[in-house]
Amino acid sequence: MNIWIEGLVSFFLLAGSLFAFVGALGLYRLPDFFMRLHGPTKSTTLGVGGMVIASLIYFGARGEGISFHELLITLFLFITAPVSAHMLAKAAMQQKLRINENTSGKPWDQ
Amino acid sequence: MKPRHFLPHPLLSLCLMVVWVLLANDMSLGNWVMGAILGWLIPLLTQVFWITPPRIYKPFKLCWFFLRIIGDIILANLEVAKLILGPQSKLRPAFVEIPMLLEDDLALTMLASIISLTPGTVSADLSDDRKMLLVHTLDVKDEAHLITEIKTRYEAPLLEVFTCSTT
Numbered sequence: 001m002n003i004w005i006e007g008l009v010s011f012f013l014l015a016g017s018l019f020a021f022v023g024a025l026g027l028y029r030l031p032d033f034f035m036r037l038h039g040p041t042k043s044t045t046l047g048v049g050g051m052v053i054a055s056l057i058y059f060g061a062r063g064e065g066i067s068f069h070e071l072l073i074t075l076f077l078f079i080t081a082p083v084s085a086h087m088l089a090k091a092a093m094q095q096k097l098r099i100n101e102n103t104s105g106k107p108w109d110q
Numbered sequence: 111m112k113p114r115h116f117l118p119h120p121l122l123s124l125c126l127m128v129v130w131v132l133l134a135n136d137m138s139l140g141n142w143v144m145g146a147i148l149g150w151l152i153p154l155l156t157q158v159f160w161i162t163p164p165r166i167y168k169p170f171k172l173c174w175f176f177l178r179i180i181g182d183i184i185l186a187n188l189e190v191a192k193l194i195l196g197p198q199s200k201l202r203p204a205f206v207e208i209p210m211l212l213e214d215d216l217a218l219t220m221l222a223s224i225i226s227l228t229p230g231t232v233s234a235d236l237s238d239d240r241k242m243l244l245v246h247t248l249d250v251k252d253e254a255h256l257i258t259e260i261k262t263r264y265e266a267p268l269l270e271v272f273t274c275s276t277t
Contacts, residue, residue, distance in 0.1 A: 019178055026194035034246045035203050037232050038190055045227065046187035069135040082226035082233070089234035091248065100203055 005061045009054045015049025023047060032100040033092050041085045048077055118157040123149035164214040164272045175267045179224055186228045193230065193249050204250045205234070207258050208243045212265060217272045224264050231260075 026039030052070045060066045117123065123146075130145035131137060153160070166172060193201060207211055222233040222243065230248040237244075237277050 002199070002207065019191065022191040022194055026190070029194060029198060030201075032203070034234070035201070035248055037246070038248045040196060041226055041232060042183075042186050042190040044185060067131045067135050069274055072129060072132050075129075078223075078227065082223035085226050085232050086222065086234070089232060093235065108237060 001061060005057060009058045009061075012050045012054035012057065016047045016052075018047075019050060020044055020047030033097045034071065034089065035100065037085050037088060037092075041081050045074075045077060045081060049074055117150065117153075119160065122153050122160075126152055129184055132144065161215055164216055166271060168271050171267065172271045175271065179228070182228045186230070189230060190248065192209065199261075201249045202251070204247050204253060206210070206245050206247060206253050206256060208245055210236075210241055210243050210265070211261075211269060212272070214272055217268050221264060221268055225260065228264075231256075236257045 023039045023042070023044040027036050030036045030039065052073055055070045056067065126149035127142070127145035129147055131141050134141045134144075162182070183231050210218065210221075212221060218236065218240065222236065225231050225233040225243070225245060230250075231248050233243055235244040245260075247256065
């Protein structure tokens, strides 16, 4: 395989892993439940996206025809991630979880 | 059988067919036929569960809107990564209430999902009368600015696509 293609694949893999790592770090570092929700809904989408692009390039360059079914992962992720985040947020409001003291505004009573 | 019962959701059928072919990862004719059969049967067997889909008045605008959303998602990732790695005590999280003009179920779902996927915001709840959306933000400097941005950037195009208003 061409060295440039290998470089490109590695770049997207590394970038994807980096974003997945930052998302996981956010889950660990952020102070309250609602803020932690932001990590997995956002950073991981780009993390998975980077790895999907790497996979597309890698299998496309191996000459077995272009494969597009990786793109479906992104599609399913975009459909499911916001819904699960929404349900988690609703459940958290019902449980009246502790909220960071810097937060302005209030959650609704469920 | 009336034609609308024979093919209840043409757009959904088309999506199912394309998804099937992508899943099989094989563009041969047999797979397209199989996809077409599934795309016809699944909506037919599940049509009692589906809500009436809203009419799309401006399909090209919708496509362009999706491209912009993808751009915004990438920016959102960078933004949130920066906030996570930065100092935690400087973050100013907030619950913000945003009044909604959209009324259709599907359009509201799309807007709520888009808000969850874009910069620093997660949609948390919709009020019972469907007029208010509660949004949690990771770091907000100016709430009024955030509300106008969401309304002009995401809600206005959706309104235009689904209800044919010119706002």
